[in-house]
Amino acid sequence: MTSPILITGAGQRIGLALAKHFLSQGQAIIITYRTRHDAVDDLEQQGAVCIHADFSSDAGIASFIETLKQQTHSLRAIVHNASSWDCEASNPDFSSLFDNMMRIHAKTPYLINNACAQLLMAYQADACTPADIIHLTDYVVETGSPKHIAYAASKAALDNLTKSFSAKYAPNIKVNSVAPSLIIFNQHDDEAYRAKTLKKSLMGIEPGCQEIINSIDLLLRSHYITGRALPVDGGRHLK
Ligand SMILES: NC(=O)c1ccc[n+]([C@@H]2O[C@H](COP(=O)([O-])OP(=O)(O)OC[C@H]3O[C@@H](n4cnc5c(N)ncnc54)[C@H](OP(=O)(O)O)[C@@H]3O)[C@@H](O)[C@H]2O)c1
Numbered sequence: 126m127t128s129p130i131l132i133t134g135a136g137q138r139i140g141l142a143l144a145k146h147f148l149s150q151g152q153a154i155i156i157t158y159r160t161r162h163d164a165v166d167d168l169e170q171q172g173a174v175c176i177h178a179d180f181s182s183d184a185g186i187a188s189f190i191e192t193l194k195q196q197t198h199s200l201r202a203i204v205h206n207a208s209s210w211d212c213e214a215s216n217p218d219f220s221s222l223f224d225n226m227m228r229i230h231a232k233t234p235y236l237i238n239n240a241c242a243q244l245l246m247a248y249q250a251d252a253c254t255p256a257d258i259i260h261l262t263d264y265v266v267e268t269g270s271p272k273h274i275a276y277a278a279s280k281a282a283l284d285n286l287t288k289s290f291s292a293k294y295a296p297n298i299k300v301n302s303v304a305p306s307l308i309i310f311n312q313h314d315d316e317a318y319r320a321k322t323l324k325k326s327l328m329g330i331e332p333g334c335q336e337i338i339n340s341i342d343l344l345l346r347s348h349y350i351t352g353r354a355l356p357v358d359g360g361r362h363l364k
């Protein structure tokens with residue numbers, strides 16, 4: 126089997142769109158899911174290896190890594206997509222919120238990158254082209270976010286991991302992040318919220334998952350971009 130791309134949290138939304146895209150290109154994938162959405166069955170039928178993983182404990186992360194290593198001896202890339210957009214207003218236990226945010230956005234990628242570097246190196250040695258790690262961060266790593274303080278801090282930690290791992294693994298593995306602002310709304314977002322949010326960027330649109338697919342394809346195709354954050358934010362910084 127060709128070396129697969131691992132995508133975490135790919136049972137819905139952006140991760141799912143990425144998974145479908147890679148399958149359509151004939152690129153093998155391994156995805157993780159926490160909830161078994163119907164889409165996971167579809168991905169499996171199309172040849173994806175789908176691994177249940179709950180990263181909310183060290184044991185969950187370790188057991189995922191063990192299962193992954195039974196599935197493959199090499200990886201083309203890892204896309205760290207799994208995430209939870211929790212906020213202080215709905216999580217009064219700030220201590221748990223902070224721990225959970227740091228765990229899903231920083232500790233999980235940190236442990237997976239350390240444990241899976243050898244799988245990425247195996248791809249690089251065989252293909253004579255660098256492997257990739259891609260972190261999905263957020264526009265708010267630059268600005269902070271008063272409504273999502275712990276979320277923003279944990280995504281900033283992930284942004285920092287991009288820098289350390291890129292230096293550690295060069296030139297065999299490129300490590301970059303994609304830093305989106307609004308890409309897709311959630312189903313429950315009402316019209317007033319949507320209108321207010323759209324006005325925050327220069328481009329004023331909900332761009333959809335294709336924008337992330339394009340960004341990740343660009344990073345995968347590059348032989349020279351590493352240790353960088355690619356902003357996908359509609360020019361939000363200028364408004
Ligand atoms: N959507 C946007 O507009 C936007 C904007 C900026 C940045 N981003 C970033 O882009 C990425 C994808 O966004 P998205 O909206 O598609 O993500 P999402 O749907 O909110 O989350 C992706 C998946 O992560 C999984 N997950 C959460 N906590 C987990 C845990 N403890 N263990 C295992 N899996 C867990 C979820 O599983 P369940 O299905 O079980 O809940 C979910 O399916 C995220 O990193 C996000 O922060 C997105």
Ligand SMILES: Nc1nc2c(c(=O)[nH]1)N[C@@H](CNc1ccc(C(=O)N[C@@H](CCC(=O)O)C(=O)O)cc1)CN2
Nearest residue numbers: 207208209210263306307308310311318321322325
């Ligand atoms: N894992 C995960 N991560 C995510 C999302 C998700 O789904 N899942 N959703 C993303 C949604 N992105 C944005 C970006 C900007 C704004 C925004 O700018 N809102 C206005 C208006 C909000 C208000 O006033 O209530 C503000 O001022 O904050 C809202 C969502 C963020 N990260």
